Amino acid sequence: xxxxxxxxxxxxxxxxxxxxxxxxxxxxxxxxxxxxxxxxxxxxxxxxxxxxxxxxxxxxxxxxxxxxxxxxxxxxxxxxxxxxxxxxxxxxxxxxxxxxxxxxxxxxxxxxxxxxxxxxxxxxxxxxxxxxxxxxxxxxxxxxxxxxxxxxxxxxxxxxxxxxxxxxxxxxxxxxxxxxxxxxxxxxxxxxxxxxxxxxxxxxxxxxxxxxxxxxxxxxxxxxxxxxxxxxxxxxxxxxxxxxxxxxxxxxxxxxxxxxxxxxxxxxxxxxxxxxxxxxxxxxxxxxxxxxxxxxxxxxxxxxxxxxxxxxxxxxxxxxxxxxxxxxxxxxxxxxxxxxxxxxxxxxxxxxxxxxxxxxxxxxxxxxxxxxxxxxx
Amino acid sequence: xxxxxxxxxxxxxxxxxxxxxxxxxxxxxxxxxxxxxxxxxxxxxxxxxxxxxxxxxxxxxxxxxxxxxxxxxxxxxxxxxxxxxxxxxxxxxxxxxxxxxxxxxxxxxxxxxxxxxxxxxxxxxxxxxxxxxxxxxxxxxxxxxxxxxxxxxxxxxxxxxxxxxxxxxxxxxxxxxxxxxxxxxxxxxxxxxxxxxxxxxxxxxxxxxxxxxxxxxxxxxxxxxxxxxxxxxxxxxxxxxxxxxxxxxxxxxxxxxxxxxxxxxxxxxxxxxxxxxxxxxxxxxxxxxxxxxxxxxxxxxxxxxxxxxxxxxxxxxxxxxxxxxxxxxxxxxxxxxxxxxxxxxxxxxxxxxxxxxxxxxxxxxxxxxxxxxxxxxxxxxxxxxxxxxxxxxxx
Ligand SMILES: Cc1cc2nc3c(=O)[nH]c(=O)nc-3n(C[C@H](O)[C@H](O)[C@H](O)COP(=O)(O)OP(=O)(O)OC[C@H]3O[C@@H](n4cnc5c(N)ncnc54)[C@H](O)[C@@H]3O)c2cc1C
Ligand SMILES: Cc1cc2nc3c(=O)[nH]c(=O)nc-3n(C[C@H](O)[C@H](O)[C@H](O)COP(=O)(O)OP(=O)(O)OC[C@H]3O[C@@H](n4cnc5c(N)ncnc54)[C@H](O)[C@@H]3O)c2cc1C
Numbered sequence: 001x002x003x004x005x006x007x008x009x010x011x012x013x014x015x016x017x018x019x020x021x022x023x024x025x026x027x028x029x030x031x032x033x034x035x036x037x038x039x040x041x042x043x044x045x046x047x048x049x050x051x052x053x054x055x056x057x058x059x060x061x062x063x064x065x066x067x068x069x070x071x072x073x074x075x076x077x078x079x080x081x082x083x084x085x086x087x088x089x090x091x092x093x094x095x096x097x098x099x100x101x102x103x104x105x106x107x108x109x110x111x112x113x114x115x116x117x118x119x120x121x122x123x124x125x126x127x128x129x130x131x132x133x134x135x136x137x138x139x140x141x142x143x144x145x146x147x148x149x150x151x152x153x154x155x156x157x158x159x160x161x162x163x164x165x166x167x168x169x170x171x172x173x174x175x176x177x178x179x180x181x182x183x184x185x186x187x188x189x190x191x192x193x194x195x196x197x198x199x200x201x202x203x204x205x206x207x208x209x210x211x212x213x214x215x216x217x218x219x220x221x222x223x224x225x226x227x228x229x230x231x232x233x234x235x236x237x238x239x240x241x242x243x244x245x246x247x248x249x250x251x252x253x254x255x256x257x258x259x260x261x262x263x264x265x266x267x268x269x270x271x272x273x274x275x276x277x278x279x280x281x282x283x284x285x286x287x288x289x290x291x292x293x294x295x296x297x298x299x300x301x302x303x304x305x306x307x308x309x310x311x312x313x314x315x316x317x318x319x320x321x322x323x324x325x326x327x328x329x330x331x332x333x334x335x336x337x338x339x340x341x342x343x344x345x346x347x348x349x350x351x352x353x354x355x356x357x358x359x360x361x362x363x364x365x366x367x368x369x370x371x372x373x374x375x376x377x
Numbered sequence: 378x379x380x381x382x383x384x385x386x387x388x389x390x391x392x393x394x395x396x397x398x399x400x401x402x403x404x405x406x407x408x409x410x411x412x413x414x415x416x417x418x419x420x421x422x423x424x425x426x427x428x429x430x431x432x433x434x435x436x437x438x439x440x441x442x443x444x445x446x447x448x449x450x451x452x453x454x455x456x457x458x459x460x461x462x463x464x465x466x467x468x469x470x471x472x473x474x475x476x477x478x479x480x481x482x483x484x485x486x487x488x489x490x491x492x493x494x495x496x497x498x499x500x501x502x503x504x505x506x507x508x509x510x511x512x513x514x515x516x517x518x519x520x521x522x523x524x525x526x527x528x529x530x531x532x533x534x535x536x537x538x539x540x541x542x543x544x545x546x547x548x549x550x551x552x553x554x555x556x557x558x559x560x561x562x563x564x565x566x567x568x569x570x571x572x573x574x575x576x577x578x579x580x581x582x583x584x585x586x587x588x589x590x591x592x593x594x595x596x597x598x599x600x601x602x603x604x605x606x607x608x609x610x611x612x613x614x615x616x617x618x619x620x621x622x623x624x625x626x627x628x629x630x631x632x633x634x635x636x637x638x639x640x641x642x643x644x645x646x647x648x649x650x651x652x653x654x655x656x657x658x659x660x661x662x663x664x665x666x667x668x669x670x671x672x673x674x675x676x677x678x679x680x681x682x683x684x685x686x687x688x689x690x691x692x693x694x695x696x697x698x699x700x701x702x703x704x705x706x707x708x709x710x711x712x713x714x715x716x717x718x719x720x721x722x723x724x725x726x727x728x729x730x731x732x733x734x735x736x737x738x739x740x741x742x743x744x745x746x747x748x749x750x751x752x753x754x755x756x757x758x759x760x761x762x763x764x765x766x767x768x769x770x771x772x
Contacts, residue, residue: 126714128734129646131645131646131647131713131714132713132714133648136649155714155715155734156714156715156717156718156734176649177649197731197733199718199719199720199733200718200719200720201717201718201719202716202717202718202719202742202743202746203717205717207717207718209733267509268510268511268512268513268516269512269513269516270513270516273512276759278759278762278763279759328706332749335582335749335753336749336752336753336757336758336759339511339512339753339757340506340511340535340536340588340750340753340754342749342753343581343582343746343747343749343750343753344579344580344581344582345580345581345582345584346579346580350582350746353582353746354582354742354746357709357716357742357745357746358716358717358742361709361710361712361713361714361716361717362714362717365710365713367647367655367657367658367710370657371657
């Protein structure tokens with residue numbers, strides 16, 4: 001067993017930490033969120049320079065040939081800094097869909113552009129009635145000459161408005177919930193018939209409802225196998241979940257640190273509130289929650305590569321359950337232990353709690369993954 | 378033992394129910410039921426309707442224009458109002474400062490302020506907490522120095538709920554710093570229009586403006602606005618706590634939210650079936666419902682007791698807020714991914730933009746984060762537990 005990061009990985013981590021502490025403080029982040037597109041092009045370009053946008057792609061596709069552990073490492077630091085740039089949607093979810101399922105031509109065309117920060121992706125997978133079920137797809141793709149015509153409504157597409165290209169799941173055969181008959185398409189967001197309704201999310205990010213009305217795509221827009229995209233979708237989603245778990249761990253670490261510091265400095269009754277045993281035990285439980293989450297996030301970051309889909313699903317779902325529960329517990333306790341300050345929007349603490357709660361609501365909540373875990377046993 | 382309401386209490390409930398049903402303006406009820414944003418006028422309109430009916434002050438004695446209802450009647454009234462979507466009557470004037478004025482105020486304070494509280498002419502705020510004095514309220518520092526027929530007030534209050542609407546604030550101020558900290562505190566009624574009073578918003582996690590900072594810079598307050606005696610403010614403040622007991626459990630409101638949660642969970646789908654039929658989710662709803670059933674009976678036991686409610690009433694605060702928070706959490710989770718969209722503009726009653734997801738999703742996460750306050754304000758739940766440990770369990 002070896003839980004130690006390599007020297008390169010440590011350097012990568014240090015460079016992100018340095019960037020966040022210097023240029024991505026709470027006030028800078030606030031200004032970015034308030035901007036029109038809700039994230040910073042400048043920051044994105046810096047991420048490209050730092051090599052973060054291609055960290056896990058092959059060198060042949062303009063990447064750095066890293067592993068899922070590198071992605072985890074980046075996401076953990078982003079969790080600490082509450083980075084709102086579209087990394088999850090573009091690099092992790094969009095990028096892995098193409099990396100895992102794309103043709104050589106698609107990878108060549110897209111991944112290096114992503115790595116250079118020139119192209120943004122979003123994965124349009126969920127629908128108004130699908131909740132967290134990736135197989136629940138009503139959006140249709142009908143054959144039309146050599147290509148397809150897409151119709152449907154995709155819900156809560158993370159960073160859907162800013163994306164250049166969308167990866168869309170659509171039904172090419174079968175009924176709404178069938179596991180077979182799902183295909184993936186690469187759709188230009190500017191294509192005729194694509195209507196985007198963008199909005200803020202409560203954790204400071206952006207998402208969109210995207211409607212497709214007779215959107216025509218060519219045969220080369222198909223990503224992966226026609227009618228059989230679900231396994232690919234699940235693999236990429238699991239990769240994104242493991243990245244979210246790492247992000248959550250970073251957020252928990254930062255939130256715990258802020259809370260423990262507050263317990264040491266806030267004085268009531270002539271002493272630091274951290275001297276009250278009732279609060280000490282709560283702090284200890286927060287710390288234990290974080291350690292348990294960290295353990296399963298590490299495991300998920302390795303097992304997400306497993307060739308055995310059951311092992312992969314079981315581990316990734318276990319991690320998501322753990323971070324869902326622990327994120328909720330830590331978020332709520334952190335607010336409570338900050339007293340009134342905890343509900344003020346001027347303090348970072350509440351923003352971490354918001355992000356942690358929304359991570360639970362993204363790509364499957366505790367209940368969704370509890371059912372999946374049992375099914376993968 | 379008989380755990381049923383008496384015939385008279387049943388009849389009273391029916392009377393309250395039909396009055397509220399028939400007289401609560403639909404637009405206001407709609408806002409409350411759908412978690413839309415309330416504005417000053419909504420509270421005032423409802424309070425004036427109750428005032429006309431003679432029901433705005435359930436807890437006041439008859440001589441001051443109150444209803445002098447029994448605790449059980451007050452509970453029935455709160456429950457029906459909460460259940461039907463009435464906005465909460467603003468407690469700061471009617472429930473908090475009024476009993477203090479009635480018991481300890483001067484003749485003119487009673488004659489001047491009480492009618493204005495009844496008619497909602499004045500909007501009161503509570504000026505207790507300070508940046509350095511929350512749970513440890515008695516350490517408060519805002520100073521009031523007697524100069525002739527005035528007190529000169531300097532300092533800062535914070536977390537002042539709806540202080541942006543208020544024209545009056547009752548404050549605990551330090552008039553003597555040479556004695557034990559509880560004994561140097563006085564109870565002062567301050568006109569917020571006086572020169573030197575500044576109100577600044579604090580924005581909460583849901584990006585709403587519900588609380589404020591209030592600054593006092595050399596504010597000259599007439600000495601006749603001191604309630605009772607100098608140095609007795611702490612005693613009056615503790616007396617006031619005894620008047621906050623009913624309603625603190627918010628049973629009616631939680632019953633309403635529980636019903637809404639079930640209605641939402643019947644519409645939301647999981648694996649193609651209503652979420653409410655999903656055993657994992659349903660069991661959690663049942664868990665909260667059972668707690669709420671128990672809370673209602675615990676509340677009635679407290680209210681029916683022949684002695685005045687004591688420190689054990691802290692149970693009501695702890696459990697009442699547990700239940701409220703659990704309901705907001707389940708409601709948020711019921712939305713699935715539609716918990717994410719954050720659209721404060723959609724919470725304005727007049728907003729007619731394009732919705733995102735089901736209409737009821739627009740406020741779910743915002744309300745969840747807003748309700749984190751309930752275990753913090755009014756004496757945090759840790760402080761309530763300390764009270765029970767010390768005063769009830771003798772630890
Ligand atoms: C099955 C069993 C096996 C054991 N095996 C061993 C063993 O192998 N070796 C050994 O040395 N001992 C052993 N113990 C003894 C054990 O260490 C003591 O029971 C334990 O330290 C508690 O001490 P106590 O029973 O005197 O309870 P007390 O110390 O009287 O504690 C009573 C309660 O008060 C709480 N409490 C006490 N102090 C504090 C504080 N400062 N803050 C908050 N809460 C507090 C305790 O948690 C407990 O709930 C064993 C006990 C049991 C029950
Ligand atoms: C939305 C909202 C509205 C409010 N409205 C008003 C208002 O209108 N008027 C007004 O005067 N005030 C108001 N308050 C203030 C409220 O009463 C205080 O926030 C509360 O008393 C806690 O004080 P604090 O925020 O300073 O937290 P602190 O007292 O600093 O507490 C921080 C944490 O330490 C814990 N703690 C403190 N002491 C102990 C102890 N001895 N043992 C164990 N744990 C302890 C607390 O429970 C909390 O978890 C409001 C607060 C909120 C959030």
